[in-house]
Amino acid sequence: MASITANTKHKIAVPSTKKKTTTTTTTIGKPKPVAKKGAAGRRGSVAPLLKPSTLTTPEKIAELTALNQEEQKSRVKDMCRLAMGEQTLVDKSKPHAASTTRDRSGAAADVAVAAKELGVKFVLKGCGVVDEMQRMLFPEGISKVFAEEDYSTGGLKPSASAVSLTSLDNSADGTTSVTTMGTGTVGTDSKRGKSTPANAREGSLLIIRALSEIVGKKTEPYIVGAFLAAALDECGSNSSSVREAAEDAATALIKLANPWAFPRLISPLLLKSLKSNEWRVKANALERLGQCAETAPKQVCNLLPLLIPNVTNQVWDTKAQVTKAAGACLMAICQTNPNPDIAPAIPAVVNAVCKPSETNKAVEELMGTTFVVTVDAPTLSILCPVLSRSLKEKLAIHKRAACIVINNMSKLVGSPEDVAPFGPLLVPELKKVASSVQFEEIRDEALKALASLTKALGESYKEEEEKKDDAAQMAEEQARVEAEQKRIQEQRDAERKKEEEIQKKEEEEKRKFKEAMDAQRELEKLEAEKARQQKLEEKKQKEAEKLSTKASGKCQGCGLKKCKKTCLFYSGP
Numbered sequence: 001m002a003s004i005t006a007n008t009k010h011k012i013a014v015p016s017t018k019k020k021t022t023t024t025t026t027t028i029g030k031p032k033p034v035a036k037k038g039a040a041g042r043r044g045s046v047a048p049l050l051k052p053s054t055l056t057t058p059e060k061i062a063e064l065t066a067l068n069q070e071e072q073k074s075r076v077k078d079m080c081r082l083a084m085g086e087q088t089l090v091d092k093s094k095p096h097a098a099s100t101t102r103d104r105s106g107a108a109a110d111v112a113v114a115a116k117e118l119g120v121k122f123v124l125k126g127c128g129v130v131d132e133m134q135r136m137l138f139p140e141g142i143s144k145v146f147a148e149e150d151y152s153t154g155g156l157k158p159s160a161s162a163v164s165l166t167s168l169d170n171s172a173d174g175t176t177s178v179t180t181m182g183t184g185t186v187g188t189d190s191k192r193g194k195s196t197p198a199n200a201r202e203g204s205l206l207i208i209r210a211l212s213e214i215v216g217k218k219t220e221p222y223i224v225g226a227f228l229a230a231a232l233d234e235c236g237s238n239s240s241s242v243r244e245a246a247e248d249a250a251t252a253l254i255k256l257a258n259p260w261a262f263p264r265l266i267s268p269l270l271l272k273s274l275k276s277n278e279w280r281v282k283a284n285a286l287e288r289l290g291q292c293a294e295t296a297p298k299q300v301c302n303l304l305p306l307l308i309p310n311v312t313n314q315v316w317d318t319k320a321q322v323t324k325a326a327g328a329c330l331m332a333i334c335q336t337n338p339n340p341d342i343a344p345a346i347p348a349v350v351n352a353v354c355k356p357s358e359t360n361k362a363v364e365e366l367m368g369t370t371f372v373v374t375v376d377a378p379t380l381s382i383l384c385p386v387l388s389r390s391l392k393e394k395l396a397i398h399k400r401a402a403c404i405v406i407n408n409m410s411k412l413v414g415s416p417e418d419v420a421p422f423g424p425l426l427v428p429e430l431k432k433v434a435s436s437v438q439f440e441e442i443r444d445e446a447l448k449a450l451a452s453l454t455k456a457l458g459e460s461y462k463e464e465e466e467k468k469d470d471a472a473q474m475a476e477e478q479a480r481v482e483a484e485q486k487r488i489q490e491q492r493d494a495e496r497k498k499e500e501e502i503q504k505k506e507e508e509e510k511r512k513f514k515e516a517m518d519a520q521r522e523l524e525k526l527e528a529e530k531a532r533q534q535k536l537e538e539k540k541q542k543e544a545e546k547l548s549t550k551a552s553g554k555c556q557g558c559g560l561k562k563c564k565k566t567c568l569f570y571s572g573p
Contacts, residue, residue, distance in 0.1 A: 053106025
């Protein structure tokens with residue numbers, strides 16, 4: 001029989017209180033993946049295609065095209081108002097539902113369908129849709145999107161060959177507005193300097209996305225460029241719906257843009273976005289840069305020497321979301337390099353960039369690489385930062401591995417111009433290894449690598465190094481001469497100061513001696529005058545004594561009471 005004690009444990013089955021959630025997906029054309037929330041709290045799903053709310057059938061589209069031009073403008077403006085969240089109410093006293101994101105999405109798709117059927121230029125320019133989007137997204141002008149600099153450089157102005165971007169700064173000087181919405185504080189991002197309603201900004205971004213998806217390449221001159229900057233900036237909005245619309249619009253614009261727009265137009269905007277204070281803006285810019293690696297791989301590869309340092313800086317961001325996006329972006333852009341020799345080692349190299357502790361593993365993997373294809377600037381931009389870090393390792397064996405890889409790599413450099421930007425990164429470290437490591441074998445490997453790299457850099461680099469050495473020597477000599485002159489001048493100043501102090505001291509002593517002598521002379525005069533006065537007093541006293549008599553009445557000269565005529569003190573009868 002089982003006994004029950006105080007230590008006996010019982011297991012009781014408790015029914016689960018969790019409710020099973022079923023995820024339903026709506027199929028629009030192609031099946032869409034289920035929405036997931038990432039660690040950053042940002043939407044990780046692909047947004048479904050926008051569907052028009054009114055222009056859904058060929059009959060309704062034909063009805064729109066049958067109208068005259070003024071009626072078509074009125075219809076398009078009404079669609080734009082609905083997309084911006086402004087409803088046209090006949091009787092405002094009756095209850096009505098507020099505008100939702102679904103309503104604005106449908107109206108934005110209607111605008112795009114109208115642009116496809118009536119003409120892009122007519123709808124965007126003739127009906128004032130572009131001007132209204134500019135007024136909502138750039139209330140203070142294009143230069144205020146990113147507050148630090150003006151975007152007139154870097155290929156932004158050519159982004160709208162059919163639309164003059166100078167009108168972006170003239171939205172408040174007599175331009176006719178499609179909507180009646182102005183600037184205010186309700187529903188705005190006032191802390192970010194945004195004075196337009198959030199619904200209007202969301203509607204503008206939805207129109208941009210609808211134009212990209214429904215109309216396509218015909219709208220590229222009108223929306224790619226300035227509106228990409230606005231979409232990136234709105235990723236930091238306080239409103240979640242605006243952020244989602246901005247992310248979707250930026251994704252659609254990158255997908256729409258011509259690959260050759262990346263070097264002069266898209267890359268400057270993305271790199272500028274990486275300097276934003278909003279972490280969501282930086283994370284989205286990194287994701288869009290990774291998307292560009294798919295849409296324009298050749299152009300991204302050519303700009304790797306510029307892109308890799310900027311993306312690497314984001315690896316150490318304080319936000320984990322930005323760090324994760326930077327690692328994924330770095331992997332994507334590095335994989336655009338067509339060099340088959342380093343393709344197997346790219347994951348290890350990228351991992352070493354993100355985690356410095358993995359540097360030695362990456363270099364060991366590169367040691368097993370046989371370089372056959374010509375090494376160009378994009379390849380060097382991937383390898384050189386890791387090799388430079390490996391040359392700074394404490395263990396000499398790791399420095400030897402880096403020297404071997406540099407030696408093998410330098411022999412296949414295509415042109416001195418490709419390796420010139422990386423010479424200052426590797427040459428000083430190789431010189432340190434060749435001069436400071438105690439093992440002769442490792443010093444020999446460093447010298448071999450230094451010779452190969454110097455040969456790849458060409459004579460121009462040698463001349464520059466010699467000029468730098470001469471300049472350094474001249475600067476050192478100049479500094480030595482200036483220091484000597486300064487020392488001599490300081491010595492002279494000290495001697496002059498010492499002489500002045502001595503002279504001042506002598507003058508002070510002379511003054512004090514003169515004052516003492518004058519005082520001594522005054523004392524002597526006083527003593528002489530006192531002695532003279534004393535002598536006079538004594539003389540007078542003696543005369544008085546001669547003239548005076550004793551108390552007995554006898555003369556002091558003759559001793560008689562009555563002097564004789566022969567006495568000196570005789571005064572007559």
